[in-house]
Amino acid sequence: MKANNTKRVLGIILIAVLSSVITLFGYDQINKKRSRAVSGNVGEYVSSFGQDKNVVLTNLTASQGYFDFTEAAEKAVHGVVHVKTKAVREQVVIDPFDFFFGFGGRQQIIPREQVGFGSGVIVSKDGYIITNNHVVEGATEVSVTLNDEREFTAKVVGADAQSDIALLKIDGDNFPYLSFGNSDALRVGEWVLAIGNPFNLTSTVTAGIVSAKNRTNIVGENMGLQSFIQIDAAVNPGNSGGALVNTKGELVGINTAIYSETGNFTGYAFAIPISIAGKVAADLKEYGIVQRAVLGxxxxxxxxxxxxxxxxxxxxxxxxxxxxxxxxxxxxxxxxxxxxxxxxxxxxxxxxxxxxxxxxxxxxxxxxxxxxxxxxxxxxxxxxxxxLINMQGSTEIIKRPDALKILGATFKALSDEQKRRLGISSGVEVTDVTKDGIFNKEGIKKGFIIMRINNSPVNNEDDVARIVASVAARGVDEDKVILIAGFYPPNGRTQYIAIDLSKK
The missing domain is CATH 2.30.42.10 (PDZ domain)
Structure with missing residues (x-):
């Protein structure tokens, strides 16, 4: 009798073990299929940023049966950063004494430092961060603060106004990052989370659903490529550049715009699908400029x-x-x-x-x-x-133009003390000019101080190269003019010099 009971118990244990093995094998196969599906759609971005393809699934519902986003939020919040920028804007000031006493109201142009805030998303363990172009555009300094309150100075690797995407880099390793999801697989009515820093309230998570896909004509004409994910999660100023994640904690979009008459959230917000943002960021990392394909x-x-x-x-x-x-x-x-x-x-x-x-x-x-x-x-x-061809009419990948060779000049960064003595907030010095270069033909000589190019502050050779390269790489039918603002020290007047790069 005991032998029969022992056999029965052993049989039950064997069945339980086999069931567990089969269940685990089935889950592994499902997860592998899902991983292949994800990598098949976003493999290019994953390989560009060295992401781990094994995405951990999270639960949508709690044991009590109600919706539960805690795991997705916990997974994603550490990969979203607070972005702080400093920029110098020119402000026209009229001397009130001149105005009231009949001297014609002489104007002064005074540089004013402005501080801006936004969000960004870490997408690689070595510190690459995707944000919006409008968050960092014109910035002289960019810094980011992680969820654990560590602060880093960030370098702008590249920026693209047409898609409103910029790529930043901070030094270090083993940063928490968000894995790319498949924005094409999003369905209207699906739950999503928006994570960012609205009104400087760091690490804020809001929830909503996908209200629509492929929304166009939402923002100004300067942003040429518009195909937004529309959501009803609360997004406010400061959320720009933050993460839109699905219930698995995967990055499916970059929060970008608000549909509002007041500037604050009144019902709908818009995110750039990661299928666009990830590709743009990968291009900026690999080539320095975005590779755009056209049908013609x-x-x-x-x-x-x-x-x-x-x-x-x-x-x-x-x-x-x-x-x-x-x-x-x-x-x-x-x-x-x-x-x-x-x-x-x-x-x-x-x-x-x-x-x-x-x-x-x-x-x-x-x-x-x-x-x-x-x-x-x-x-x-x-x-x-x-x-498909590029904007210049060939099938080749466009390499980032050698801006310094185009201009025929070299540059040197100015120290903070030099800037203080010159009374400027940004600037680089032209240290050499070649005989056959554009600068020499336009009359720009050694010693000229460039403060801005196309109204963007420049502080080093990389800033000059990035702006000039982005303009030089435009299509054959596009404007390729740069406007340089600068002067000869110590007291030269500010000169504005327009240079057409298409005539180089």
């Missing part, structure tokens, strides 16, 4: 037509897709066989309903990549393979 097509300007041809605008609004109205001078789409009047319906089998979605899909690729473009041609579906 022209599409109808709906906003123009709404004003001047509302009937046609109404007809175009009914189209599910993007109509090809014309082609650029060098068009890979035309070379592949696409014709005027074709309606683009899909890129690599991803449905396209409007121009924003077309921009969004193309933003994931680089020049030289080949994509399948599906079009509707008078009711007949056709698919073409198009090799």
């Amino acid at each position: 097509i022209q599409v109808p300007n709906i906003e123009y037509l709404k004003r001047y041809d509302p009937k046609r605008a109404s007809e175009l609004a009914k189209i599910q897709g993007v109509m090809v109205e014309d082609f650029s001078d060098r068009s890979p789409a035309k070379a592949a066989g696409i014709e005027k009047g074709d309606i683009i319906k899909a890129i690599n089998n991803v449905p396209i309903r409007n121009f924003g979605e077309l921009q969004y899909q193309l933003s994931k690729y680089r020049p030289g990549d080949k994509v399948k473009v599906t079009v509707d041609r008078k009711g007949s579906e056709k698919t073409f393979t198009v090799e």
